Amino acid sequence: MCRWLAYSGSPVNLEQLLYKPQNSLVVQSKHSQLGAETTNGDGFGLGWYGTLDTPGIFRSTEPAWNDRNLQELSAHAVSSRVFAHIRASTGSAVQQTNCHPFRHGRWLWMHNGSIARFPVVKRDLTLAVDPALYPEIEGSTDSEVFFYLALTFGLEEDPPAAVARAVGFIEETGRRHGFMFPIQMTVATTDGETTWAFRYSSEGRSRSLFHSTDVSMLRLQYPDNPMLHELSDETRIVVSEPLGDLHGAWHEVPESTCVIVRGGHEELRPFEPSIPQTVA
């Protein structure tokens, strides 16, 4: 499927973030260790917050590992909030509008996993999207429709509740079509201030997801690691698989969990789908 990374904290150079770690996201584009696919070469995307109200997005259909523009931009860009995604298509076209993250106003969204037999349920799901949002859908992926469902169900007001409703609706729709396990997902979304990440699947065997530890703890543990001294205490990374093997640096996010990262605080909450009132 895919791999992704959500960074927040002290302003970081994107080359340091995306290329330098031993098992960096760019490395994972060719050789993922924990992914459903080892190769995530069907395009990539980057979302970052700068001085404007809305984040920038840079998306390409090339594999991340050989894209020179990604390397140039990463070398020169600094941001304190970055979403990055590498794609392994499960059939939908390799085109920029199918690359993550997706954007709506200040919001970004990226997804690893899939909605089961999406062509069969696509129409039902798309019809449930708020007609005012509908024209914004540009691509053909399940992930983008999922985003617009979450927006329809109130993502901008209460993200965990909105994602729960979107997942509940997707599961209900899939089961109505006779699919046992309608959704498989790790998702990250942000409004530029807080990041919400979700690990869930209908079958209870979700794709891998990890979050980084308190940096100040790691610094005590590894006093000689320079990178740890450049990052501020509130820096946090949520990622599909660890970026290296520093012992103690990464915690696996449990099944059916929502991780909320705001400044240097993270909170893990149980996540379970709910049936949206407006649709049920």
Added chain:
Amino acid sequence: MCRWLAYSGSPVNLEQLLYKPQNSLVVQSKHSQLGAETTNGDGFGLGWYGTLDTPGIFRSTEPAWNDRNLQELSAHAVSSRVFAHIRASTGSAVQQTNCHPFRHGRWLWMHNGSIARFPVVKRDLTLAVDPALYPEIEGSTDSEVFFYLALTFGLEEDPPAAVARAVGFIEETGRRHGFMFPIQMTVATTDGETTWAFRYSSEGRSRSLFHSTDVSMLRLQYPDNPMLHELSDETRIVVSEPLGDLHGAWHEVPESTCVIVRGGHEELRPFEPSIPQTVA
């Protein structure tokens, strides 16, 4: 908007067809003479019939004028039925799935023009597409939704009637949203045996469309033109603008007309939209 060409007749080398004429489609990609835009550089597409049941399609986001693969393929390919299209996007993404021609089974479809304020009416139009066809829609253009509406309204059984219903439905939908001129179009579609081409617009000022004359007449008129002797009598070309200035070679298709080309016979019929029963 765009420019297109529909060829049927004796097997023709695609380089002869697409590159050699004085005002060839490849020339038009940079310098169209009669188009709404002089530049049609937002991708191109080719559909051709060979020995398989379904036609092949080759589509690219590059401008036609600098695409080397198009040149290579054209040099080597021969076909007796070719659709070719160069695109000038009016806003939707430049991606292969937005390039014409679109394909469904044995059918091809290409369009020059636009559905007025498509983002506003897109949802209403898309909902009217047969749910069994809906999952095939891959891109984000008005032209592709138009194709699937025509298929929904019976394109495979009675093309002129189905297009009339699709246009009627688009006009009705647009007018319900308050748009005076909901559609502007020249369209070509084929099942591999017959080509149907349409020139129509709600305002009665449609994009240009021409069809070629009987080749045997031209041969008498220009006994020394070698190209005319290579083409069989039943060869016909329908095209957005003439490929050259050979006097007598091209007839303008009148407003609100459907041209039907089957073998060496062409028929011009008045075209007017109708309101589809199933929707009205």
Added chain:
Amino acid sequence: MCRWLAYSGSPVNLEQLLYKPQNSLVVQSKHSQLGAETTNGDGFGLGWYGTLDTPGIFRSTEPAWNDRNLQELSAHAVSSRVFAHIRASTGSAVQQTNCHPFRHGRWLWMHNGSIARFPVVKRDLTLAVDPALYPEIEGSTDSEVFFYLALTFGLEEDPPAAVARAVGFIEETGRRHGFMFPIQMTVATTDGETTWAFRYSSEGRSRSLFHSTDVSMLRLQYPDNPMLHELSDETRIVVSEPLGDLHGAWHEVPESTCVIVRGGHEELRPFEPSIPQTVA
């Protein structure tokens, strides 16, 4: 051929610089007014100086007018020194390594024009490139070989003298092959501190080139134009054709001239080719 723009001055948002002017470089990519070609759709490139020692470059084979990544990056990037170029290929492949600007260390280089019958003289010219620099040549354009000749002849020490030697060598080589007018050029190069721009052609009929006026003068003249009040006094733009029709804003660079822009000072010097000692 091509069109380009060289900006230096107060930090400018790239969207303001590349998209907003009435006859912006992005507009020129589709509709150049003074270019040898109206369409410059064979790729584009951007070079900008940030906090690193070397400038960043972003180059793409898409037309500038429809490239969404260019638009995203421009919206978010700010720089006080920018080179931008839109390409109209005269035959060499449309690929990133043929897009301008070219980079060597801190230096950028971009070119509009051509070396006459480049395939014929390419070997002679390339052999004269310093063997230590030779492996850096990645593309197949005359413009890149021209850059490496200038570097070979001392660009980093004395740019006007080095360009004069490179042009002298190109002319000598071309004439030895029997070409009357071996070079046609406007060129810009910078080390991140100073910009040198050249207008020259063997036939004395060079491509257009303009430089902007002292902004403080324009402010007095147009007290109500807000853009003029955002730019610092030392802002200067050298460009293939004026970005708008503000009376008094643009001066044509004379034939056979080198423009040197350093801070808010510009100097115009006569430019003439010289024969490099090391080769002659």
Added chain:
Amino acid sequence: MCRWLAYSGSPVNLEQLLYKPQNSLVVQSKHSQLGAETTNGDGFGLGWYGTLDTPGIFRSTEPAWNDRNLQELSAHAVSSRVFAHIRASTGSAVQQTNCHPFRHGRWLWMHNGSIARFPVVKRDLTLAVDPALYPEIEGSTDSEVFFYLALTFGLEEDPPAAVARAVGFIEETGRRHGFMFPIQMTVATTDGETTWAFRYSSEGRSRSLFHSTDVSMLRLQYPDNPMLHELSDETRIVVSEPLGDLHGAWHEVPESTCVIVRGGHEELRPFEPSIPQTVA
């Protein structure tokens, strides 16, 4: 590095050839079994002979596994002589002009392996290319320079001797620069009638290479395999790694060997580099 396939024999549908085998070249683009890299996703190329004097080439920077145009063309194209190549770049740019096969007149050339420390020897090697051929070099790979060296040393007259001279010259040049193992290669070249394939490396540990067995023998052995009955007796495939695990279908080409395939006859000859007279 890369993987390639050279087919000659009865006219074959390219989809059958490139997609259908269990370990097809398209499968190898994502999961090569014997390659130096498992992923060969840095572009691909196709060369095929049709009715024209020169073969067609179709080359793309996309990974083969997700390129829809490759799939469309393969479905419709039939050829009795096909070269196909998937690329894993070792550093040079991912661009069409760096994709194999390379073409000169009726000749095609493709290569897996590398010239050791190519940037260091590139100038010396390129200077040895016949000045009349030099302008045809469009890309920046070692493989293309190798091809033009072979052409310079007489490829069109005596391919094994010319390749021996080119390899001898590359080894001599590399050793002069102090490299112990100057070349690693499997190469295929054809004039449209005969295919010559080479397996060699300076260190005697060459990349894998296989050739197919006499089809008539296989038919006796596997009377129920339909594919074997569609292929004519003279069909032969030379390939970087077997396309499947049919016992007895594939022979490994020994180290330092040239395979010559002409019609249904294959000949294996020892291959060793020689020092070209004109250069030594």
